[in-house]
Every structure is written in C-alpha cells, then in structure tokens.
Amino acid sequence: MADGRGLADDGPGALEDGLPRGLLDDAPAAPSLVRPGADDLERAAEAALRPRRLDEFVGQRVVRDQLSLVLQAARQRDRAPDHVLLSGPPGLGKTTLAMIIAAELGTSLRITSGPAIQHAGDLAAVLSSLEEGEVLFLDEIHRLARPAEELLYVAMEDFRVDVVVGKGAGASAIPLALPPFTVVGATTRAGLLPAPLRDRFGFTGHLDFYDAGELEQVLTRSAGLLGVVLAPEAAAEIAGRSRGTPRIANRLLRRVRDWAEVRGDGSLDLAAARAALAVFEVDERGLDRLDRSVLEALCLRFGGGPVGLTTLAVAVGEEPETVETVAEPFLVREGLVGRTPRGRVALAPAWTHLGLPVPPSAGGDTLFG
Ligand SMILES: Nc1ncnc2c1ncn2[C@@H]1O[C@H](COP(=O)(O)OP(=O)(O)OP(=O)(O)O)[C@@H](O)[C@H]1O
Numbered sequence: 200m201a202d203g204r205g206l207a208d209d210g211p212g213a214l215e216d217g218l219p220r221g222l223l224d225d226a227p228a229a230p231s232l233v234r235p236g237a238d239d240l241e242r243a244a245e246a247a248l249r250p251r252r253l254d255e256f257v258g259q260r261v262v263r264d265q266l267s268l269v270l271q272a273a274r275q276r277d278r279a280p281d282h283v284l285l286s287g288p289p290g291l292g293k294t295t296l297a298m299i300i301a302a303e304l305g306t307s308l309r310i311t312s313g314p315a316i317q318h319a320g321d322l323a324a325v326l327s328s329l330e331e332g333e334v335l336f337l338d339e340i341h342r343l344a345r346p347a348e349e350l351l352y353v354a355m356e357d358f359r360v361d362v363v364v365g366k367g368a369g370a371s372a373i374p375l376a377l378p379p380f381t382v383v384g385a386t387t388r389a390g391l392l393p394a395p396l397r398d399r400f401g402f403t404g405h406l407d408f409y410d411a412g413e414l415e416q417v418l419t420r421s422a423g424l425l426g427v428v429l430a431p432e433a434a435a436e437i438a439g440r441s442r443g444t445p446r447i448a449n450r451l452l453r454r455v456r457d458w459a460e461v462r463g464d465g466s467l468d469l470a471a472a473r474a475a476l477a478v479f480e481v482d483e484r485g486l487d488r489l490d491r492s493v494l495e496a497l498c499l500r501f502g503g504g505p506v507g508l509t510t511l512a513v514a515v516g517e518e519p520e521t522v523e524t525v526a527e528p529f530l531v532r533e534g535l536v537g538r539t540p541r542g543r544v545a546l547a548p549a550w551t552h553l554g555l556p557v558p559p560s561a562g563g564d565t566l567f568g
Contacts, residue, residue, distance in 0.1 A: 227520070231487045232451060232479050234525065235289040235444050238479065248421045248449050249295045251302055254294065257445070258413035262404035266296070269402050270303045279332050280304070281401020282355055282382040286338075286389035290446030291406040293385035297336040300383055306332045313342030322347040323360045331378035340384035341391040348396055355382055355399040395550060408443025411435065416453050417445045422467065427456055433472040440476060440485040442529060447485070456477050484552060489517065489526045491553075497545040498553055504560050507541035 220403070237245065237534040239483050249257045253267055266283070273280035283300065285293040301308035309329065316322045322343075329335060337343070340562050343351065358379060361372035384400065386392060397403075409417070415434040422429035437455060441448035452467075458475030480488045497504050498513040512519040517526075527543075530536040535549040 214320065221261070223419040231489065231525075232454060232481055233440070233442055233447050233485055233487050233490075233529075234342065235442070235446060237290065237446060238327045241450070244453070245446065248424055249298060251299065252419075253299050253303055255420070256295065256299060257416045258349045258409045259292065259404075259406055261407060262296075263400065266300070266404060270300065273304065277382045279379040282384070282399060284384045284389070284392075284397065284400035284403040286386050286403065286404065287406030288408070288444070288537055289387055290444040291408070293406060294336070294338065296404075296406075297334065297383040297385065300381070301336075302336065304332065304381075306334055308334045308336055310338070311334045313340050313344075314337035315349050316343060318344070319350045321345040322354075323352055323362060326350075326354050326360050326377055326380075327362075329377060332380065334381045334383055337382055337384045339386065340396070341386045341388045348393065350394055351382075352399060352436055409445060409446060410443070414438035414441050414443070414445065414448045418448050421449050421452055425452070425456065427459075427467055430466070430468040432469040433467050436469055436472040438478070440483060441479050442485045451476065451479075485529070486552075489515070489521075490530060492516075493522060493526050493530060494545060494549045494553055497536065497543060498550055503550070503558060504544035505539050506544075507542045511543055 253263055253270075256263055260286075262285075269280050269283070274527070280300075283297075285296055286291060297310075298308055303541055307330070309325065311322075311325055316325075325335065337351075350360060354377060358377040360375050360377060362375050363370055363372050365371060382400075384392075384396075389397070389403075389405070415438045418434045418437055419429055419431075422434075433455065437448060437451045441451060455467055455472050455475040458478060459465055461469040462474070463471045476482075481493065486494075492515040493511065496511060497506065501511070501516055508519045508523055512522045515522065527536060527538075530549075531538060533548070534546055535552060536545045537546050545561060547557045547561045
C-alpha cells in the first residue's frame with residue numbers, strides 16, 4: 200500500500216509524494232525554526248538572499264540545466280518560452296526560479312497565487328493586463344478555483360480570454376486576444392493538478408531536497424550577502440540541521456548570527472552555531488521540540504507503537520492535525536516514524552536518536568507492514 204491509503208486513524212491525510220494531503224499550504228502556523236513554510240515577514244527577509252540568475256542558483260542541477268536550455272532557445276527565437284510548471288515541497292526555490300526565469304528573459308514578473316484568485320474575473324483582469332513576453336507566476340496553482348482554471352486553459356493555449364458580458368440567457372462571451380506570455384506555475388502538490396492543466400505546461404521541473412554540500416553553498420553565499428563570515432564547520436553544522444531546505448538553512452543562519460552578535464563575540468563559528476541552535480531547540484538532525492515529543496511519546500509511552508494518531512496527539516498535547524501535518528512528514532521522510540495500518544510506529548533510528556536501546560521489534564514492523 201505504497202500510497203498510504205487506508206492507514207489506521209489517518210483521517211484525510213493520505214500520503215502523496217511522501218507528504219500527507221493538506222500539508223503546509225493549509226497547515227497551522229507553528230512557532231518553529233524548522234518548518235518549511237514562510238509568512239510575509241519572512242519572505243521579505245528572504246528577498247535579499249534570493250539568487251538573481253540561473254548560475255547563482257545552487258543545486259537542482261537537472262532542472263537548472265533543462266531550464267537553461269528552454270530559456271536560451273526562447274531567447275534565440277525571440278519568443279516567449281513554453282509555460283513552466285515547478286513542483287516540490289516549500290522552501291526549495293520555486294519562487295526564486297520564477298524570478299530568475301523573468302530575469303533571464305529580460306522581462307518583468309507578475310505574481311499572484313491560486314488562493315488570491317477568488318473568481319474567474321480576477322484572473323481575467325490579471326491576464327488582460329499582461330504585456331507581451333511577461334512572465335506570470337501563479338503560486339499554489341493547485342488551489343485555483345475551477346472556473347478560473349478553465350479560463351486559464353484557454354489563455355495558456357490560445358492566448359485568449361473570453362470576457363462574459365451580461366447575465367443569464369442574455370450573457371455572451373467576447374473573445375479578447377492576449378499577447379504571448381509565459382505562465383510559471385508552482386505547486387507543492389503536482390498530483391492535485393487536473394490533467395488538462397498539467398498538459399498545458401511545456402516544461403515541468405521537480406525540485407528535490409538539497410544535500411548537505413549544496414546547503415553549505417547556500418549558507419556561505421547567504422552569509423556573504425548578510426556581510427558576515429561563516430566558518431566552514433559552522434556551515435556544515437547548520438546545513439545538517441536544515442532538513443534539505445534552503446529556506447530553513449537561511450533561517451537558522453539568521454538565528455546563529457543573532458546569537459553571535461548578542462551572546463558571542465560576533466564570530467559565526469562552530470561553537471556559535473551549536474550554542475544558537477541549542478537555544479532554539481533544533482537538534483543535530485534538525486528535529487525541534489514537537490518532533491522530539493512525538494518520538495518520546497511513541498518510544499517511551501507506547502513502547503514504539505503502533506499507536507493511533509489521535510492517541511499520539513493527546514499524549515503530546517497537540518491537535519491530531521498538527522502532529523500529522525507539522526511533525527510527521529519529516530519524521531516519516533527521515534525514517535524515524537512509520538505509518539502502518541494499525542497506527543504509527545517508532546522505527547529503529549528513532550530509538551537510536553533518543554539514545555535508547557533499539558528493541559528487536561523496531562524496524563521489523565515497518566511501513567505499511
Ligand atoms: N537553489 C537555491 N540557491 C540559493 N538560495 C535558495 C535556493 N533555493 C531557495 N533559496 C532560498 O530559499 C528561500 C526560499 O525560496 P523560495 O521562496 O524560492 O521557495 P519556494 O519553493 O517558492 O517556497 P514556497 O513553496 O513556500 O513558496 C529564498 O530566500 C531563496 O533565496
């Protein structure tokens with residue numbers, strides 16, 4: 200049952216791409232440094248750290264290479280490139296790549312998102328104001344309302360919007376031609392996009408989690424932009440706790456800088472990184488307090504499980520949805536927790552991480568067993 204359907208006590212959260220449904224885009228805000236989502240304030244802080252050109256964009260070698268080809272071909276033909284769909288978990292660089300695409304094409308970027316478009320008319324207004332060659336970034340495109348989605352099909356394929364005039368039986372559609380433009384859609388949930396919409400993208404790039412070396416490069420670059428010197432050992436330490444996500448790496452870097460300036464001597468060295476991340480309760484594997492509470496409850500209170508989501512949530516004093524959407528995805532991805540038809544189980548690495556002896560049953564009773 201690799202898609203995770205039919206799990207005990209799972210509510211609506213079936214696994215998709217390793218992530219439960221409803222993850223992150225709908226998840227409650229959690230006051231933690233290691234959650235991959237960002238609010239507007241954080242996005243403003245991030246703006247200064249965004250790579251501006253494709254060759255500054257760290258990692259994602261395959262997508263970068265493919266995009267570079269698509270963009271160069273479009274430039275050579277002096278035409279807008281095909282529409283681009285970027286998929287992948289939050290904080291991996293989809294917005295950054297959309298900005299880079301516009302910059303590389305020497306055009307401007309218009310930004311909106313699925314949830315911001317309430318009615319088809321909202322989207323028609325955005326589309327009809329686009330200039331030739333502009334890039335329209337549609338974040339969270341999987342959350343577009345159906346009527347807007349249908350309007351978008353026509354706009355993407357035929358560069359036309361049908362403006363409806365009047366109401367009821369007397370209503371008529373007046374076609375309005377649009378100049379050529381490029382949609383860059385971003386989604387954390389590519390599987391939710393209806394096929395007709397997915398098919399209208401000529402290029403789809405999937406962003407994966409970054410490895411430690413790539414995150415060290417992101418951190419060193421960001422430190423330079425922030426005007427601080429980051430010791431290589433400190434970069435490695437922060438990278439190891441960043442869950443494969445540049446957004447989290449940059450966030451941890453800002454907190455290490457705070458610590459170094461307020462409690463240290465200003466140097467961002469290994470000792471400063473460790474001390475800062477201890478203050479913010481991010482452990483050496485990137486787990487925060489909630490993550491560890493879940494593991495401790497599973498191992499210490501329930502003997503490693505299986506235990507139902509609701510019971511587990513009560514044990515850690517959280518809502519089931521919080522445990523499922525905030526803590527669990529990373530614990531499952533890291534192979535610390537398994538989801539079985541009878542409930543959650545602690546896998547062998549969870550016991551090891553807590554410094555506990557691994558019981559013989561752990562790990563045998565693994566995923567979907
Ligand atoms: N490859 C990269 N190289 C350097 N910095 C990166 C890279 N990818 C992301 N970042 C940085 O991480 C932060 C988050 O990136 P971004 O906003 O593009 O993520 P996202 O995938 O659009 O997230 P969301 O789905 O939440 O909108 C930004 O500050 C960005 O500069």
